[in-house]
Structures are given as C-alpha cells and as structure tokens.
Amino acid sequence: MLSERESDELDQLLKRLVTETRHGQAASYKKLLETLAPMVRRSAASLLVRCGQTAMTEDVTQEVLIAIHLKLHTYDAGLSFIAWLRAVTRHKVIDALRRNKMPVSSMEEAGFAEPADPEDFEQIQSVRHDLQKLLSQLKPPAGEIIHALKVEGVTVQELATRYKMTESNIKIIVHRGLQKLSAMIAYSKAT
Amino acid sequence: MKTDDLITLLSQSPQPRKPLSFSLVLLACLAMMTAFTVFVPGLRPDLTIAHMAVVHKTILLGAAAGMAGFLLKNAAKPIPNDHGVKLYLWLLVALYLGSIFFELITTPLSRIAGFFYTVNFPECLFFVTLYGALGSWILLWLMRFYAPHDLKKAGMTIGFAAATTGAVGYSLHCTIDSPVFITIAYGLPVFLVSVIMRKLADKFIRW
Numbered sequence: 083m084l085s086e087r088e089s090d091e092l093d094q095l096l097k098r099l100v101t102e103t104r105h106g107q108a109a110s111y112k113k114l115l116e117t118l119a120p121m122v123r124r125s126a127a128s129l130l131v132r133c134g135q136t137a138m139t140e141d142v143t144q145e146v147l148i149a150i151h152l153k154l155h156t157y158d159a160g161l162s163f164i165a166w167l168r169a170v171t172r173h174k175v176i177d178a179l180r181r182n183k184m185p186v187s188s189m190e191e192a193g194f195a196e197p198a199d200p201e202d203f204e205q206i207q208s209v210r211h212d213l214q215k216l217l218s219q220l221k222p223p224a225g226e227i228i229h230a231l232k233v234e235g236v237t238v239q240e241l242a243t244r245y246k247m248t249e250s251n252i253k254i255i256v257h258r259g260l261q262k263l264s265a266m267i268a269y270s271k272a273t
Numbered sequence: 274m275k276t277d278d279l280i281t282l283l284s285q286s287p288q289p290r291k292p293l294s295f296s297l298v299l300l301a302c303l304a305m306m307t308a309f310t311v312f313v314p315g316l317r318p319d320l321t322i323a324h325m326a327v328v329h330k331t332i333l334l335g336a337a338a339g340m341a342g343f344l345l346k347n348a349a350k351p352i353p354n355d356h357g358v359k360l361y362l363w364l365l366v367a368l369y370l371g372s373i374f375f376e377l378i379t380t381p382l383s384r385i386a387g388f389f390y391t392v393n394f395p396e397c398l399f400f401v402t403l404y405g406a407l408g409s410w411i412l413l414w415l416m417r418f419y420a421p422h423d424l425k426k427a428g429m430t431i432g433f434a435a436a437t438t439g440a441v442g443y444s445l446h447c448t449i450d451s452p453v454f455i456t457i458a459y460g461l462p463v464f465l466v467s468v469i470m471r472k473l474a475d476k477f478i479r480w
Contacts, residue, residue: 103288112284119276144279151283153420153480155291156350169351169422173480
C-alpha cells in the first residue's frame, strides 16, 4: 500500500511520462506501459477476485493496456492519472465479466466469491481473518459499519437506516474508526 | 501473446490520431441540418422581417445545444469533469422559465394554445426527431473513439446533443417563436431521442 506522498510522486512520474509520450517519445511510452502493467494487473486482480475470476487477470491487463494505447487522448492532464487508469481498468473488468456472462449489475454487489486460484484463496482468507481481527477491536458497531461500507459495498444511506442513525453520524463513525485502524496498524508495525 | 510482448508491440506502434472533436462534428451536423432545412422544408418566409424573434428562438435552442455539447464532452471521458455543469444547467433553466413567464404574462393563453393546432406542431415533432436520429448515429460512431465512463449516460447525451442541434437547424423553417411552443414542440422529440439513445447506447458503444 502506497502512502499519500508516494502515491503523489508516482502520479507525477506517470503524468510526466504521458506528456513525453504525447510529444512522441517512444522510450517514455515504453516506460509508461512497463510501469503501468503491474499496477493494472494488481488492480484488475483485486476486482476480479470478487467474482472468482482471477484466471482472467492477464487478459484484462492486456485489454487495459490496449485501451490505454487507444484512449490516452481522453486523459485530462489536470486530473490524477492514477484515477484515470483505475476508471479504465474498472470499465474493462466489467466489460470482461459481462462478456463471460457474469451478472455484474454492480461490482460492489458482486461481493467476495470463491477465487479460482487456491493460492489466492488462502491469501484472501488470511487477509479476511486479519481484517476481522482488527475490526473486532473497534468499539461496536464501528467494525460492522466499516466492514459493511468498505467491504460489502453497502451505501451510507442504507447503513443509516439499518442502525437508525443520521448519515453524518455514520460518516463520523467510519472516519474515526479508520483513524483508529491506521493507528493500530502503525502501532503493531512499530512493536 | 505475453504482456511484455504486447508492451513492446504497443510502444513501437505509432500513437493513434486524436479523433475529431465533438464541437466540430456538432457544427458539421448543424451545417448539414441547416442545408437540409433550406432545400427540403425551406426557410421561413418572414426570416428577414422577424429579426428579434428569430434571435430569441436561436438563443433558446442554441443554449440547449451548447449545454448538450458540454455534457457530451464530459460523457466521453473515463472521469467526468463536472465543474460548472450545475451552474450552466441552472442558467439554461432560468432562461427558459424567464422566457415562458414573460410570454404567459404578455400573450393570451388561447393564442399560445392555438400554436399547437397548426401544422408546425407535427412538423416540429417529425423533423426534430428525424434530425436527432440522424445526428445520433454520427455521434454514436464518434463516441466509439472516446472512452465514456457510463454508456447509458453517454447514449442519452448523444441523443440530447443530436436532437437539440437538429432543433436549431430546423428552427429556421418554423414560423412559431413562442417559448412555450419551443419548449414543448422541440422538447418532446429531444426527450424521445435522448431516451431511445439511452436504451440503445450500450449495444453500440464498445471501447
């Protein structure tokens, strides 16, 4: 996971490479694609694993790279390149899932399905376990709310109705909960 | 093919040419539709006399077409830049409501209602729908070179832009300049084309 500063630096680097690419520098373009490929692969895998379709990761990665080649002109230099890349990746993942007749009315609704690769399955189980452990340390119902919002994709409105709270309260609970979680992670790393 | 090979192949391929801009294509559509209006239904006979009414009508329809063009540009990107959209939308609504209000207090209702019993009403419905449908196919083809974030929204915007541009083109034939008439007789086909394109878009736009 990149820190905010690292993420900004990466975005600046990518923007510079895009600008150079637009000026016709082939070497910068190659470097851009080489930098993006692992990012796209990770991002696609994290989306596909929710539908148990990790086997499609490489195909989707290649489709995203082709889309980058064809649609780079739609990137607005004033905006974050990483955000643009995520949007393209998300579109291509949904496209690939639809093509394979996967019911993807919404990626959020897809939830976590069984992954195709057993190694991924073990990794996900481990991540799920760690996440549950961390969330259970928060004051109830903060853990449940964060899990529902960030993992299950439930909306703030639905949570407000479920817990009979205002939407602002839900947002405050999530904000404070996430702060506590990051403090807990930082503490566990330090010790 | 391996991803590394694809990267090598892509980096050696020339960058694809930037597609035509929506503004340019909308202007070309407007020129075609205006030319069609001149040669088929013909220009309104009082065009040289009714200066102010024509200008007012063109401003009303042109503002909607401008808004549509703005929305179309936004719809064609993976990340929309909605800055200024709401303000533009409110200004457009205020322009229409202001014009309608002014007409309602200065013109008898029976006269306004009479406009809908003229041949202009079905003609407006027909021609704006026709122009909108033709323009939509051109814009749909162009949208395939872009990367819309929401295909249905992109489709609806295509229909809206094509039909409003068609409305501007056709307005040179129609002799009725009433804002109420413009809103309804031009608005209905614009709405119809937008809804149809919203339904059809994701079947035709692939990127």
